[in-house]
Amino acid sequence: QSVLASQKSLRHRKPCKHFELYYHDILFNGTNAANATSTKVANQSLPGNFNFGMLVVFNDPITKDNHLLSPPIARAQGLFFYNKKDDYNAWFAFTLVFNSSQHKGTINIMGADLMAEETRDFSVVGGTGDFFMTRGIATIRTDTLQGAYYFRLKMDIKLYECY
Amino acid sequence: QSVLASQKSLRHRKPCKHFELYYHDILFNGTNAANATSTKVANQSLPGNFNFGMLVVFNDPITKDNHLLSPPIARAQGLFFYNKKDDYNAWFAFTLVFNSSQHKGTINIMGADLMAEETRDFSVVGGTGDFFMTRGIATIRTDTLQGAYYFRLKMDIKLYECY
Amino acid sequence: QSVLASQKSLRHRKPCKHFELYYHDILFNGTNAANATSTKVANQSLPGNFNFGMLVVFNDPITKDNHLLSPPIARAQGLFFYNKKDDYNAWFAFTLVFNSSQHKGTINIMGADLMAEETRDFSVVGGTGDFFMTRGIATIRTDTLQGAYYFRLKMDIKLYECY
Numbered sequence: 001q002s003v004l005a006s007q008k009s010l011r012h013r014k015p016c017k018h019f020e021l022y023y024h025d026i027l028f029n030g031t032n033a034a035n036a037t038s039t040k041v042a043n044q045s046l047p048g049n050f051n052f053g054m055l056v057v058f059n060d061p062i063t064k065d066n067h068l069l070s071p072p073i074a075r076a077q078g079l080f081f082y083n084k085k086d087d088y089n090a091w092f093a094f095t096l097v098f099n100s101s102q103h104k105g106t107i108n109i110m111g112a113d114l115m116a117e118e119t120r121d122f123s124v125v126g127g128t129g130d131f132f133m134t135r136g137i138a139t140i141r142t143d144t145l146q147g148a149y150y151f152r153l154k155m156d157i158k159l160y161e162c163y
Numbered sequence: 164q165s166v167l168a169s170q171k172s173l174r175h176r177k178p179c180k181h182f183e184l185y186y187h188d189i190l191f192n193g194t195n196a197a198n199a200t201s202t203k204v205a206n207q208s209l210p211g212n213f214n215f216g217m218l219v220v221f222n223d224p225i226t227k228d229n230h231l232l233s234p235p236i237a238r239a240q241g242l243f244f245y246n247k248k249d250d251y252n253a254w255f256a257f258t259l260v261f262n263s264s265q266h267k268g269t270i271n272i273m274g275a276d277l278m279a280e281e282t283r284d285f286s287v288v289g290g291t292g293d294f295f296m297t298r299g300i301a302t303i304r305t306d307t308l309q310g311a312y313y314f315r316l317k318m319d320i321k322l323y324e325c326y
Numbered sequence: 327q328s329v330l331a332s333q334k335s336l337r338h339r340k341p342c343k344h345f346e347l348y349y350h351d352i353l354f355n356g357t358n359a360a361n362a363t364s365t366k367v368a369n370q371s372l373p374g375n376f377n378f379g380m381l382v383v384f385n386d387p388i389t390k391d392n393h394l395l396s397p398p399i400a401r402a403q404g405l406f407f408y409n410k411k412d413d414y415n416a417w418f419a420f421t422l423v424f425n426s427s428q429h430k431g432t433i434n435i436m437g438a439d440l441m442a443e444e445t446r447d448f449s450v451v452g453g454t455g456d457f458f459m460t461r462g463i464a465t466i467r468t469d470t471l472q473g474a475y476y477f478r479l480k481m482d483i484k485l486y487e488c489y
Contacts, residue, residue, distance in 0.1 A: 028371070028372050036372060039379040041204075041371060041381050041407070042205060042218075042368060045191070045203055046199060046202040048196065052222075053203075053220050055220065057407050058409065059409040059411075059415070078409075078417055083220050083221065083240050083241075085196075089240070091240050091258065095436070105447075106437060106449075108449045110256065110271050110288070110436075111269060111271055111289075112240045112258035121291035122271075122291070123288065123289025125271065125436070125449065125452075126437075126461065128437065128447035128448070128463055129447065133449075133463070133486060135289065136296070137296070161296075204367075205367040205368060205381075208354070208367060209354050209365040211359070215383070215385075218383065244367070244383050244405065246383050246385040246403050252385070252403070254403050254404055254405070254421060256419060273419065273421070273436075273451070274432060274434055275423050277423065284432065284454035284455065285434075285454070286432075286434045286452025286453060286459075287452070288452045298452065298459060299459075300459070
């Protein structure tokens with residue numbers, strides 16, 4: 001059996017790195033440009049109540065605790081869009097950008113945000129700098145949702161390949 | 164020679180998982196909201212005949228056979244856009260979302276849809292749940308194209324890393 | 327210690343493949359359709375000077391040297407958008423498509439383009455054909471910037487997993 005056996009036991013391993021983060025998104029509402037961290041690139045285009053087609057580009061602060069005003073330890077740069085007719089549901093692709101004395105580097109992430117589920121898993125598909133070539137899972141949970149213009153996610157990042 | 168030899172022989176291995184799927188896309192045309200599974204987020208913006216710049220967001224049913232009305236075994240959630248001046252050509256990023264008694268989890272995919280080729284290869288860049296950390300190749304083929312509002316792809320998914 | 331030790335020494339290895347490329351982007355300005363290789367899909371939507379929210383779809387020629395008119399050895403197909411309020415900063419996802427006698431296949435890339443840094447690292451998250459299942463790092467550097475409608479990047483691609 002080769003070293004590259006196709007059935008590996010990584011699933012039951014502990015992550016090589018594991019940390020929790022909070023992600024804050026403040027959508028531009030026409031008047032909050034100073035505070036906004038994201039903006040609609042396209043409006044909903046399929047009729048209905050759940051924003052199907054609305055696409056948002058973001059540069060969102062990431063904090064260690066759930067306080068919006070805590071010092072950001074990273075930024076999440078990317079996009080999401082809503083894509084369901086009968087419920088809220090989204091799709092994300094983004095980069096966590098770390099640039100502090102503790103961590104320098106990026107983590108690249110993509111996946112479906114199945115908002116009807118309490119937790120949802122994205123794929124960590126790569127990384128750079130301190131996170132060189134990493135892979136893993138980012139589990140998210142909606143921590144709060146305040147109207148249409150602020151939401152906060154709790155992100156639990158488990159890296160299973162570290163180099 | 165290290166375990167992580169840079170030249171590995173995965174290429175000639177059999178996939179650890181292999182399955183075929185059909186992907187159905189019904190574009191919103193202004194009057195078919197009940198049936199539509201995708202919607203234009205941006206219209207073509209570069210003049211010409213091949214939709215360069217048209218961007219579509221989708222939540223498309225995935226079936227085991229080529230019948231649109233077969234029970235979906237997954238959804239494909241993501242986006243594509245056209246990006247060629249002198250022919251149809253697209254770029255895709257999406258997540259296959261499985262939520263059945265047989266499979267729970269997601270597969271994350273991206274790549275260029277070189278529509279002039281009979282088959283095109285996307286990268287499977289990650290997975291979650293039953294597809295934890297998977298990687299591989301998704302080969303697609305246009306199965307049918309019915310005007311501007313319905314197309315069907317045959318997807319041949321070969322996973323070479325399974326955990 | 328398992329074969330899949332979570333701390334691996336890939337970081338200090340030499341890449342299994344290493345090459346430099348130049349990426350040329352000519353944005354459609356309303357009158358240059360014949361030469362343009364990219365087009366705005368959405369205009370800036372957050373007020374300010376740095377195009378936050380502007381999203382561009384591209385099919386850009388890749389050359390071996392820095393001459394725009396050198397024969398392309400590949401195309402870069404994908405999207406980028408600007409996402410910062412107080413400086414230029416972008417996010418990219420794209421596929422390098424090789425179709426020559428030398429190379430056939432694709433390389434899939436995503437990451438944050440931290441334009442304030444002299445060099446920025448993207449993740450190579452997968453590949454097909456000659457680049458089957460590859461992973462690595464693409465380091466970019468702005469080689470030139472000519473007004474709002476032409477820029478050139480130097481890309482240094484280091485692949486650390488080759489199959």
